[in-house]
Amino acid sequence: MISTEKILVLVRATPEQSKKYGYKVCVAGINEKGDWRRLYPFKFSYGEKLIDFKKKDMITVEITEAENDKRLESKKVVGHKNLCTPLSDREVLKQIKPLVTSIECLDKDGSSLGVIKPILKKVSLSINDTQLYDEQAYLSLTGDFLVRKERVKMPVEVRYTFTCSSEPTCKEHTIILIDWELNELTRNILRKEKDKERIKQKIKQKFYDFMLQRDLYFFVGTHFRFGTWMIIGLFYPTKNNSEADLLHYI
Numbered sequence: 283m284i285s286t287e288k289i290l291v292l293v294r295a296t297p298e299q300s301k302k303y304g305y306k307v308c309v310a311g312i313n314e315k316g317d318w319r320r321l322y323p324f325k326f327s328y329g330e331k332l333i334d335f336k337k338k339d340m341i342t343v344e345i346t347e348a349e350n351d352k353r354l355e356s357k358k359v360v361g362h363k364n365l366c367t368p369l370s371d372r373e374v375l376k377q378i379k380p381l382v383t384s385i386e387c388l389d390k391d392g393s394s395l396g397v398i399k400p401i402l403k404k405v406s407l408s409i410n411d412t413q414l415y416d417e418q419a420y421l422s423l424t425g426d427f428l429v430r431k432e433r434v435k436m437p438v439e440v441r442y443t444f445t446c447s448s449e450p451t452c453k454e455h456t457i458i459l460i461d462w463e464l465n466e467l468t469r470n471i472l473r474k475e476k477d478k479e480r481i482k483q484k485i486k487q488k489f490y491d492f493m494l495q496r497d498l499y500f501f502v503g504t505h506f507r508f509g510t511w512m513i514i515g516l517f518y519p520t521k522n523n524s525e526a527d528l529l530h531y532i
Contacts, residue, residue, distance in 0.1 A: 284346050284360055287313045289321070290369060290377055291339050292397075293501050293515030296465045297326045297434045305434055307333060307462075310355075310395055310503060310514060316381060318395040320356040320503065321345065326434075335364040337515070338374055351506065353394040371519035378499065378517070384446035385455055385502070385511060394504040397517075400444035402498070403454060405490040409478040410437035414469070436468040438481075440489055442500075442513060457502070459513045464489060497521045 293310035306323035313319055321343060324333050335341050341364050345357040369377070381397050388396045416431050440459040445452040464485070471484050493516075501515035 284344050286342060286344050287319070288365070289313055289319055289341050289343055290374070291335055291337055291341060292374075292378070292517065293503075294333070294337060294462045295514045296460045296462050299434070308514075310501060312377060312381070316377070318355040318393070319343075319345075320348075320351075320353065320395055321359050322348075322356075324359065324362075335362075336368070337517075338368045338371075340365040340367045340369065353504065353506075355393070355395045374517065375497075375519060382448055382499070384449035384452055386446065386449050386452060388502070388511075396502055398444075398500040398502055399447040400442065400498060400500050401447050402490070402494060403443040403445065405443070405486060406441045406456075407482045407485055408439040409481050410439070412472055412476045412478065412481065413437070414472045432469070436465050436472070438464070438468045438485065440464060440485065444500075455511070457500075457511050457513050459489070459516075461513065461515050463516065493518055495521075 289311040290313075291309060291311045293308075295308045295310070297305045297307050299305055305326045307326045309321045309324055311319055311321070326333060341362050343357075343362045344360040346360055348356040348358045378397050382399050383396050384398065388394075414432055416433055441456050442459060443454055443456045445454055467488060468481075468485065471481055475481050475484070496518035497520065499517040500513045501517065502511050503514045504511055
């Protein structure tokens with residue numbers, strides 16, 4: 283059975299390779315009732331505009347029950363349309379503030395998606411290698427010469443250590459970040475930089491030092507196979523967009 287919902291897009295995760303769909307992107311957001319939705323597959327290929335929306339955009343989706351995914355929030359996308367009405371940071375804050383929770387509460391409720399207001403403790407970074415291109419070469423579609431393709435998923439791992447601000451007795455969590463924004467920042471850095479320490483420094487500057495100055499939220503989701511938590515997206519408006527400013531806006 284196919285149904286139609288309006289979704290506020292909050293996450294576009296790093297593309298993953300699928301035997302059935304090729305490279306696909308998982309999207310997460312909330313519908314007009316505030317219910318979480320994990321939506322896939324959105325097919326993806328660099329150089330082709332196959333995904334016509336960004337974070338904070340409103341889209342309509344035609345969805346049905348997910349195949350082989352028992353997570354409650356997961357839905358299969360049959361079709362979608364960008365409504366071309368992106369929300370402002372203040373409007374997004376108004377939508378997600380009532381949903382802020384903790385890892386502990388998400389586990390207790392059996393949820394697989396949620397939003398966390400973290401208190402950052404530290405960040406750890408691993409640069410597995412600095413190669414931007416796949417080792418395999420491909421025949422060009424426009425000629426008979428060989429070309430190299432850029433990797434879709436960058437060889438970098440970032441893990442945040444944090445506590446959940448909504449949980450007074452929260453123990454520290456250390457969770458990996460798989461946000462597409464990190465993937466693309468790394469891609470841009472690797473085009474110019476090969477020294478691992480300099481790469482780490484540049485990533486840390488954006489994804490830790492800068493985030494300490496912002497009103498940071500984590501969108502989290504569980505791994506399909508293992509059920510472990512991952513940070514699948516970030517939202518980081520300026521601090522003057524939160525609390526007092528939001529209360530005035532509401």
